[in-house]
Amino acid sequence: MCDTCGCGEENGFTLHTGKDQHTHEHSHGDQAHSHMHSHDDGHTHEHSHEHSHTHALFTRQEGRKIELNLDIMSQNNLLAQRNRRYFEGRGIFCLNIVSSPGSGKTSILEKTIPALKDKFPVSIIEGDQQTQQDAERIRKSGAPVVQINTGTGCHLDANMIRSAYSALNPGEGSVLIIENVGNLVCPALFDLGEQKRVVVISVTEGEDKPLKYPYMFQSSDLCLINKIDLLPYVDFDIDKVIEYAKSLKPGLEFIKISARTGEGMQDWFDWISKNRQV
Amino acid sequence: MHELSLAMDVVDLVLGEAEKKKVSSVLEVEIEIGDISGVEYETFRTAMEISVKGTLLESTVLQLNRVKGMGKCSNCSHVFEMEQRVALCPLCSHFAGKIISGTEFRIVSLIVE
Numbered sequence A: 001m002c003d004t005c006g007c008g009e010e011n012g013f014t015l016h017t018g019k020d021q022h023t024h025e026h027s028h029g030d031q032a033h034s035h036m037h038s039h040d041d042g043h044t045h046e047h048s049h050e051h052s053h054t055h056a057l058f059t060r061q062e063g064r065k066i067e068l069n070l071d072i073m074s075q076n077n078l079l080a081q082r083n084r085r086y087f088e089g090r091g092i093f094c095l096n097i098v099s100s101p102g103s104g105k106t107s108i109l110e111k112t113i114p115a116l117k118d119k120f121p122v123s124i125i126e127g128d129q130q131t132q133q134d135a136e137r138i139r140k141s142g143a144p145v146v147q148i149n150t151g152t153g154c155h156l157d158a159n160m161i162r163s164a165y166s167a168l169n170p171g172e173g174s175v176l177i178i179e180n181v182g183n184l185v186c187p188a189l190f191d192l193g194e195q196k197r198v199v200v201i202s203v204t205e206g207e208d209k210p211l212k213y214p215y216m217f218q219s220s221d222l223c224l225i226n227k228i229d230l231l232p233y234v235d236f237d238i239d240k241v242i243e244y245a246k247s248l249k250p251g252l253e254f255i256k257i258s259a260r261t262g263e264g265m266q267d268w269f270d271w272i273s274k275n276r277q278v
Numbered sequence B: 001m002h003e004l005s006l007a008m009d010v011v012d013l014v015l016g017e018a019e020k021k022k023v024s025s026v027l028e029v030e031i032e033i034g035d036i037s038g039v040e041y042e043t044f045r046t047a048m049e050i051s052v053k054g055t056l057l058e059s060t061v062l063q064l065n066r067v068k069g070m071g072k073c074s075n076c077s078h079v080f081e082m083e084q085r086v087a088l089c090p091l092c093s094h095f096a097g098k099i100i101s102g103t104e105f106r107i108v109s110l111i112v113e
């Protein structure tokens, strides 16, 4: 609360009346950058960022300023937090699988469902921009599935997930796996409320993927390296990928698999079972 | 493009605040976008133009402020501009420093009457 101008917190945001001439400080969230900017009434703030800007505020005679400082992602984050509480309350283990298009997400699920569904119920949420094909493939492998078509949207968000699980109604103690839209950029920004995020990279992709899409790797808990049956035919250095990805996220786990031959898949099933119980 | 859904969130957030504060109109919305926030500046501007159509914000001035991505090397403490969330220090080539700025994506303020 600023004593001079009376600006202060009201419902979580700051109101500046801007009626006087004085200086005070406020900062934007957690970022440690700083700059000065002035209002036309001579009321100056110190902001903490690196560039300076002038708010073209009181150039008009009318209008008062409300400082909000509202994180726009907070909309999605709030819903994601709600989803997470819902899952926790019912002992549902929710995974969010992300990758570039074609890394093998659906193929992995086709092998995973038959292997796990006798131990605990498994249901799937399929994200895709246009088609229903992946959901058809999942249905054939024996799991309940809801398809979300995002149209021009490049990612799933927490609100879509809420509608999807409301329709699926996954049972207590079940595993719910989300196949996100094939895209390594946008899905990283949207928390869905999952307990664990899994990034898939296949050996037909460049080993510098982690460096090109760092945030996706930083935000994941497990990296599945898929299509290892193709290793003899491609120039792909697994150790290098792991080294790059670990430089971004030291605690990241790795499992090498082939959804085609089944190699390594047992380790992945075990990973699910183990993490489900934690 | 996730910018469109984010722009629609912004419209909802601003209209929500306007209602809470019982203001008659919103003259200006100030938004800060970091260069490494994952939100593309030009795309977001266009998405905002689309999203305000037919709402009370149709003639609201949109002030978009860009914030540079800046990082600090955890090895030599050099402060440098980051074009990605992870970058090599240009001085010592150390990898993965600390992000100082550029991940912002927030509504800074509204001007209302």
Ligand SMILES: Nc1nc2c(ncn2[C@@H]2O[C@H](COP(=O)(O)OP(=O)(O)OP(=O)(O)O)[C@@H](O)[C@H]2O)c(=O)[nH]1
Binding pocket: A099, A100, A101, A102, A103, A104, A105, A106, A107, A108, A134, A181, A182, A183, A226, A227, A228, A229, A230, A257, A258, A259, A260, A261
């Ligand atoms: N050789 C080989 N091919 C694989 C493997 N896993 C998947 N594929 C092939 O890779 C292609 C893409 O697999 P999908 O499972 O559809 O990949 P996806 O990640 O679900 O793709 P999108 O949903 O479009 O992003 C298909 O032709 C699969 O047969 C594997 O382990 N080895």
Ligand SMILES: [Mg+2]
Binding pocket: A105, A106, A107, A134, A179
């Ligand atoms: Mg698929």
Ligand SMILES: [Zn+2]
Binding pocket: A002, A005, A006, A007, A016, A017, A018, A024, A043
């Ligand atoms: Zn003040």
Ligand SMILES: [Zn+2]
Binding pocket: A045, A055
């Ligand atoms: Zn200010």
Ligand SMILES: [Zn+2]
Binding pocket: A037, A047, B108
């Ligand atoms: Zn500012």
Ligand SMILES: [Zn+2]
Binding pocket: A035, A047, A049, A051, A052, A053, B032, B065
């Ligand atoms: Zn600023």
Ligand SMILES: [Zn+2]
Binding pocket: A154, A155, A185, A186, B001, B002, B003
């Ligand atoms: Zn996007």
Ligand SMILES: [Zn+2]
Binding pocket: B073, B074, B075, B076, B077, B078, B089, B090, B091, B092, B093, B094
């Ligand atoms: Zn350095």
